[in-house]
Amino acid sequence: MDENNSDKQSRDEKHSANNACALTVCDLSWHADDRVILSDISFSLAKGEMLGIIGPNGAGKSSLLRCLYRYIKPDNGTINLFGQNTSYFSAKEFARQVAVVLQDTPHHFELTTDQLVAIGLTPHKGPFDLTTSADRRLVADALEKVGLTHKAGQVYEHLSGGEKQRALIARAIVQQPKLLILDEPTNHLDIRYQIQVMELLREIGISVITSIHDLNLASAMCDQILLLDDGRCVAHGTPKSVLTEERISEVFGVCCSTQAHPQHGNPQISYFYGYSHSENAHGKSAHDKSQWDGIKRHKQDED
Numbered sequence: 001m002d003e004n005n006s007d008k009q010s011r012d013e014k015h016s017a018n019n020a021c022a023l024t025v026c027d028l029s030w031h032a033d034d035r036v037i038l039s040d041i042s043f044s045l046a047k048g049e050m051l052g053i054i055g056p057n058g059a060g061k062s063s064l065l066r067c068l069y070r071y072i073k074p075d076n077g078t079i080n081l082f083g084q085n086t087s088y089f090s091a092k093e094f095a096r097q098v099a100v101v102l103q104d105t106p107h108h109f110e111l112t113t114d115q116l117v118a119i120g121l122t123p124h125k126g127p128f129d130l131t132t133s134a135d136r137r138l139v140a141d142a143l144e145k146v147g148l149t150h151k152a153g154q155v156y157e158h159l160s161g162g163e164k165q166r167a168l169i170a171r172a173i174v175q176q177p178k179l180l181i182l183d184e185p186t187n188h189l190d191i192r193y194q195i196q197v198m199e200l201l202r203e204i205g206i207s208v209i210t211s212i213h214d215l216n217l218a219s220a221m222c223d224q225i226l227l228l229d230d231g232r233c234v235a236h237g238t239p240k241s242v243l244t245e246e247r248i249s250e251v252f253g254v255c256c257s258t259q260a261h262p263q264h265g266n267p268q269i270s271y272f273y274g275y276s277h278s279e280n281a282h283g284k285s286a287h288d289k290s291q292w293d294g295i296k297r298h299k300q301d302e303d
């Protein structure tokens with residue numbers, strides 16, 4: 001009897017551990033054209049947390065996201081969502097659980113913004129289901145969240161780049177996913193909407209994985225950061241643990257200094273201009289820390 005109880009307890013503990021962990025990626029690798037693009041990537045993401053994927057151009061950020069949303073099939077590795085291997089999900093089940101916002105989206109011709117946002121309802125509807133007042137409310141609420149209520153009836157193609165981006169995020173909200181994956185969602189946005197969109201993504205309360213180039217925005221908004229370089233995970237952890245001067249200099253080939261942000265306390269990065277490596281992160285020689293330290297001391301002396 002005792003043994004059964006302890007078995008049950010350990011099963012329950014395992015179950016709740018799985019539930020707390022929204023996504024687990026284990027040993028993921030992918031190659032294309034005889035070249036390794038992603039190599040042995042492993043990480044996990046807790047329920048409700050935001051993970052920022054950062055790294056230089058060509059590091060593999062979009063490729064990793066494509067594996068996660070099943071656009072490409074990795075050669076090796078597993079991706080579990082709330083303890084279930086996503087490769088076994090039907091397309092509809094996957095769409096109920098995972099929403100994706102990409103940089104380049106196909107043309108949506110003459111759809112109005114609210115019609116585009118309503119597409120997010122599709123995985124939850126049968127082929128003959130009619131639009132309900134609850135559906136309309138979901139769409140209206142999502143448009144309000146992204147500040148586009150006044151554009152509801154406007155043709156989506158006529159929106160600005162930033163408005164289109166926010167409309168796509170509204171569509172993802174309407175989809176009510178458990179995991180939201182975004183590829184550089186702040187690209188087209190002015191600074192106000194960059195902050196607003198990232199804050200909105202945090203407020204939704206679901207697990208979010210986003211690639212992002214702005215390291216300061218990632219530092220301010222992400223719970224966890226995964227730093228990729230040449231298809232490998234160089235570091236994974238809190239912004240404070242990942243965004244060190246040495247690592248940023250080494251991976252991105254720039255000279256920088258960090259200090260705690262006065263509001264949130266995570267690293268705020270200042271870049272020194274005119275000192276970047278001429279070669280990119282993959283081709284550059286080993287990071288010469290003393291060189292960067294010398295430059296920083298020199299700049300400080302000058303000031």
Ligand SMILES: Nc1ncnc2c1ncn2[C@@H]1O[C@H](COP(=O)(O)OP(=O)(O)OP(=O)(O)O)[C@@H](O)[C@H]1O
Binds near residue numbers: 033056059063
């Ligand atoms: N289908 C493919 N076939 C061949 N090579 C590919 C393919 N997809 C990606 N790559 C290569 O993999 C590398 C990583 O590309 P990826 O788009 O994932 O990088 P990224 O980190 O998102 O870059 P960026 O910051 O520039 O958007 C690049 O060198 C790219 O050319």
